[in-house]
Amino acid sequence: MSISLKLRYFAALRDQVGREEEILELPVNTPEELYAALQQRYGLTLEPASLRVAVNDCFVPMDSPLAQGDQVVFIPPVAGG
């Protein structure tokens, strides 16, 4: 079953996707599955193992469940400081 998700993109992911945010309907259950779908769709080069994910502005595991309307942000390796 497809769910509607709000995606926001930052840094290298924003450059590769070519937009800052979008709403997608996809048949995915977890961030892990979602990222695989996005990799296929956009040819993303970052390895899933290098990413963290935030759902509704909280870090969560890549295999946590996604629900209708969730906001999902994949976090490329950070580089502050």
Added chain:
Amino acid sequence: MFQLSDQPLDITALRRQMQHPQAGAFASFEGWVRNHNEGRAVFRLAYEAYAELGQKEGEAILEEARQRFDIIDAACVHRVGALEIGDSAVWVGVAAAHRDAAFAACRYIIDEVKARVPIWKNETYPEGDSGWINAEYRATED
């Protein structure tokens, strides 16, 4: 106090906020924009942040520092937006009764901020190209 700021850091004002009658020690760290990275000259850089999560994570790190170390106050401000060589990119300040806790907490905060807060650095090189640090040039943190 954790803050993401698109304005130049006012170090004097930040330091003043750390002054408490009980404090006998103050340690601070400033990260500056340097003119080279990974063997390449750097012309300028820009920081981008996921502000909502960055704010929460930054505040969590300061709270951890207050729990782990015997300190009186701690603060961190990180710049976002375009920066030039020599600009202050990040400031950490810790006030404590004694210096050991101040040094240790300051080190803890900057290390955790670099590792956990969703901030990304885009470097522009004299040749005109640019890149996201860590994402494109290396997989491990420095």
